[in-house]
Amino acid sequence: MNNSIALKSILNKEVQRFLRIWVQTLVPPAITISLYFVIFGSLIGSRIGEMGGFDYMSFIVPGLIMMSVITNSYSNVASSFFSAKWQRNVEEMLVAPVPNWVIVAGYVGGGMARGMLVGLIVTIVSLFFVDIQIHNVWIIIATVSLTSATFALGGLINAIFAGSFDDISIIPTFVLTPLTYLGGVFYSISLLPEFWQGVSQINPIVYMVNAFRYGFLGISDVNITVAFAVIGVFIVTLFTIAMTLISKGIGLRS
Amino acid sequence: MTQALKTNAVNTDASPTYALEITALAKTYKGGFQALKGIDLTVKQGDFFALLGPNGAGKSTTIGVITSLVNKSQGQVKVYGYDIDTDLEKAKSFIGLVPQEFNFNQFEPLTNILVNQAGYYGVPKKIALERAEKYLKQLELWDKRNAPARELSGGMKRRLMIARALMHEPQMLILDEPTAGVDIEIRRGMWDFLRDLNNQGITIILTTHYLEEAETLCRNIGIIDGGKIVENTSMKGLLAQLDGETFVLDLSPTQHQISLEGISYRVLDDHTLEVDLQKSQSLNSVFVQLSEQGINVLSMRNKSNRLEALFVNLISNNESKKEAS
16 A cells, blocks of 8 residues: 555645635635734834834734644644545545555645645735844744644644534634734733743743744744744644544544 | 555455455444344355345444444454454455445545545556546546536436445445435446446445345345344345245236136236246246137236345344344
8 A cells, every 4th residue: 555645645635625715715814914914013013112122013923924824724624624524525535545644644734735825825915014034944944834733733633523613613712812812923921920921831832933933033932942842742742642533533433 | 557456465364255254243332222233244255245124224334344434342354354453454455335325525526536535545646547537437427527526416426436436446346325316227327337347356245225226236145134134145045935926917908707727816907917926836827828818918027026025024024033032
């Protein structure tokens, strides 16, 4: 059995899916982020002044890109895998000799592709508002890849447990959005009282946003090595959970 | 030869003559419903096998376990000698499944559905495209190759699922009510197609509620009821169990009083006669006696499908046993 062909098939299917419905998948993030730039960057940001040694608009750009990557990686896999369950075409893979890791890798790869493509679109949109500087391109690439993989895995686990379409919007609404807004996208956590700085340390998105911002601006509220270690732990943990769930057939086999 | 095909080597160390061996298979669902109560079943390689039973008998659960869509509670399943507990991926590579419910992405074009499915079995895209063309043409879906699946009629969707199941050229094809809701012309076309596949050496396992379909196509038969196999024999052997048959004869209109000596019969009207024949009796004597009375037989048919009569008997006997116990 040639696993690379199976992996490529799932990846192709996933990429073709979100490209086929590009009006739903690629355009809305560009519009939303443009509004963020106009409101928080141009209108309010000009009154805020500098943050972390940079003007406010430059400061929030990495966080806004990362916010789009997180949201889109997650929702792509959550909606696609749940839809495959709902239409039962997930059975096409389950009856075939596709190893479970290939199913996980294929869906996660699809989520990463959408997350990173949306991230690229948002980056291009941001060029209309601000000059982007790059401190370390490798850190940017590593952070965006690992973060999108983390949230694609999260979306997959959500879809495995989901019993209805409502179930795939609960986590993004009640968990992801608050964590993202409190994850240092719009502010430096050093501005928070000491207690809330401590609380922020348990929010994984703080590490992702700061590592990403470090790649662009060379500034971070957290240690970069620690940030990558945290992301690594999340990926290994979520991958193990996803593999276990699929192996046991939770939500997939009766 | 593709890598996908190379993997389809029969495990000759195990049970070379059987495509499928099921031993003491049991399945109890979460709510406590016992769908399978320890069934034993074998299907020989190259067979055309009917798995029949009333609704809820356990047919789809059995198929689900064989294809790994349902987790079994107990028992053993071997596909071409490969145990699904120890060699699941190997076993899967032998099976092509045509499920009862439509289970493809309704928004994807037909060619994509087929090529992706082949990809899951490791078939390279170039070969997959050739096979997609071959099967879409054979199943008269080629004109719709770029249309999204939701635009197909019910019969077309059934044929699409057959094409999809064949994309990795499996040794065993399992069809769960493949002709449900399909008109008679298309159904007969599908029968011819399945016969051709079987003649090429592909083992076919078929579940259907059209007993004429099972009688016409299948050589061997398993009847399942209440999670147990109540009959597993050859079609000929099963039909031989019939004590008698009832025929309906269409006659040329006659004013004569019909009289048949030694034969049970009923005159329904002036051109229709119903005749009950025991195993020991011959149709020839009916024809001879009618001919002597100047009556012509224009056509003749079984009152009910022979298999249907047996099936109803077997199921009602099983019900009686259950009530008695």
